[in-house]
Amino acid sequence: MNFKKTFMAVLSAALLLPATAMAQFNWPYQIKDGTIVTKVPERPAGQKDVLNLATAKLPVLRVGFVGLGMRGHDAVRRWCYQEGVEIKGLCDHEADRAEASNELLRKAGLPPASLYSGEEGYKALCERPDVDLIYIAVDWEHHVPVAEYAMEHGKHVAIEVPSAMNLTEIWKLIDLSEQKRVHCMMLENCCYDFFELNALNMAQKGLFGDVIFGQGAYRHDLDPFWDAYWKRDANDKLGWRLDYNMKYRGDVYATHGLGPVAQIMNIHRGDRFTVLSAMDTKSFLGVKKAEQRLGHKVDNFRQGDLTNTMIRTEQGKVIQVVHDVMTPQPYSRMFHLVGTKGIANKYPSEGIALNDAALKQAGIKPSTNYYNGEAFLNAADMQALNKKFESPIITKYNAKAREVGGHGGMDFIEDSRLVYCLQHGLPLDMDVYDLAEWCSLAELGSLSMDHNCMPVAVPDFTRGHWNDQKGYRHAFASAEDEAAQDKANHEFTVKLKATAEKAWKKFDKQQAKIKAAKAKAAAKK
Template identity: 45%
Template sequence: MKYNRRNFLKNATVLSGSMAVLPALSGTAQGNVLQARQETGRPQQVNMCGYAAPKLETVRIGFIGLGMRGPGAVTRMARIEGVEIKALCDKDASRAAKAQEILEKQGLPKAREYSGDEGWKAMVADESLDLVYICTPWELHTPMAIYAMQHGKHVACEVPIAVTVDECWALVETSEQTKKHCMMLENCCYDFFEMLTLNMARNGLFGELIHAEGAYIHDLVELNFSKEGYADMWRLKMNASRNGSLYPTHGLGPIAQCMNINRGDKMDYLVSMSTNDFMMGNIAATRAGEDPFYRPFVGKHYRGNMNTTLIHTAKGKTMMVQHDVTSPRPYSRIHLVSGTKGIASKYPAPERIAFGHEWLPKAELDALYTKYTPPLIKHVGEVAKQVGGHGGMDFVMDWRLIDCLRNGLPLDQDVYDGALWSCVFPLSEQSVNQRSQSLDVPDFTRGAWQRNQPVNLTLEGGATTGVRKEGQS
């Protein structure tokens, strides 16, 4: 793969002319090492880690993408006080109209609807919005996010927030230039055990963290091949054209926070390896024999069924991230953190913690939950379980985002996190293509990781945002 930022900016027609042309990333003669951005001599414009935007009494939101993830996001945001849902946009007009029923059920005013291929541009340009919430196919995330920031809107975007290194840099520089938040919606950072282990790590219970593991192991074969699944079969097409860790952030985000990546340590280099495809090509051929619809998917170079990526940090620690969405296996994000004093592991169930050779009994694990569950979960966790969204973690994430915006607080996940966690996708692909050669990981903070502070686990200055009862406007 070639990372040419000039080509990206040329092709991304949604970008305004106000954005500076960015120098291309260079490589070694072997093409296997990406040069860190700070080596180009361009300094960080504004440090968005710890950046506090002006307070917003009411957060006016416009949603783009109302297929798989969008309606759930509208439902959750409709339950949060201080939120005004102003606009709903989807390529398919019927989906935008369908989402109006969510607002009607909650007793909220009707939002303006946008549709068609260019509807999202009109929504962003014409509506008075504070936040654009993006739930579209992956390749649209970066262009939409950049366009929104350039039009004065904060951005919350589904994962991954970018699919190339060029896009990652474009997001970083646009966020810094506009001073607009650009948060990747990595909901797994807000799951209950992940938040427990983050707080325990922060309090030193595991000692010095040495190694961590995350994954996205999820049998999505039927969904990826379903005609009623992802619009225009976009996710199957992605699996038929890219080979690496296509979806790393669910497993990577929580362990990166535990290890203070971008906030005291940084990813230094990675190596990645994929198996061959032993399943998807065969499935496509079988289905094509029964249904001509699947004939275009025959003979493609599907990604390897299992990808394993290893990351080495600047402080000599290691991380492992796995990706497998075809094998008939139980769901797992692994979520393992291991230190000099103890270890925590979420999958396979049940959740486990040990400070020696034996896992703690349930009573002692429950005691740790009582003592080390962070204030955010204690404050909104129970109502989050009632509202829902992957067991409540989606609602915790959305509530925290809105509360930070309304109180002028820094976000838990900034643009550097979104760019870094997402860039593992294209970097793993390049490593796989080059027989697992190691690649430098760009430092999107341009050295600020050495002084950035860890994610704030208190609610100081916030927790002023209420939750509407179901059906209550």
């Protein structure tokens, strides 16, 4: 296929929107038999996939944080509870944010971290030889530049959602992870919510039969938050997130809803997304929010108030994903599974319904007649079911997660699993191909809608290896290795905290000198 030639020809065709509407995405594609097909770049010679990538054990995990706003600051707070971890550096565009996050370490009795700020402050942090992991929580358009620089310097990266916004960025992250043999994980916390983790465990044990349909969403009225997002300067009236919604079409925040469903459906572990089609409303509310802040009429607000994407898989299953951050409504991720033996549903209320055969298989003696799955289990039977099928991850982290918090505790579980896998040298719970599949709905959905909702082939981001692994699974160390690592973690953290008082005295003196020098320089001006 001559993608470049076809792409340029299609650009000039009448069926496409004007060039200004298409400017957001530029990955080569062609239309074949009524379906949009994007280019899949060949894997360079000698480069291998990173399915089940296991890297050297990191008994003491040394981490640097880049982006300390809404998400990043609380991440630092939570990581202060992780034993066997040393926070080496804190970076944000705004220096005061790095300073504020450093105070969390003081409060936790930990030594101070080195501070970095400015447009490219992250580069010095990524270049440090004593950092293993870069935790990235910047605005969406800076996720990939930071991750790219970190991986080029041999660091593992954990990137907030959505980690990549278009196919150019997605393929760049895939190639870097494969070339450098480093982990590139998207921080999709909703895969660690309690209901979703238990539903995954139930599905893996066959409780729902074949899961044939799933729904996921991000339905969250962001009206209270638009003005809280970072603004570059006084001329920035929208903040980065509303500005992004104004410029870009497609499901730009699909991962919260899609991630847990994709894991349950074993995507690139025996099944894969093959085709999607997207449809959106026009912008009724979004454009008004932009106009109110800009003070003038806006004619090109790209993001529809609601975007609906339908995905079909190789095994003949279907997933629906919805994005709506504009309309007033209760928060919902729409988590819904339909299986051949029963269903699971999280919003607006949690419930599981199973046919009689599934209840018998589960060993649950029902306290009432559920008419072969026509009613949700009552509280007593749900409690019995959850107890029997509790995810081992919840069993391990539940108490501490509820104490530390972070979206009810799922953020802490996510952190803990990341630390656990890196310390034990195990494959992470999410790999770069998960990131690619879940983030691809932005550009692929936009292509579909810009072509009157035409089907779009979803690339095989594994480039031929989607069926190598049979079934999604979490990796675990042996009980003996867990106990030894937990002991070492605690001993390291006790010793680390013993150095904190002296380290803070030295740090405070250095900061006082720096501030005095800045004040003196300012006075001369």
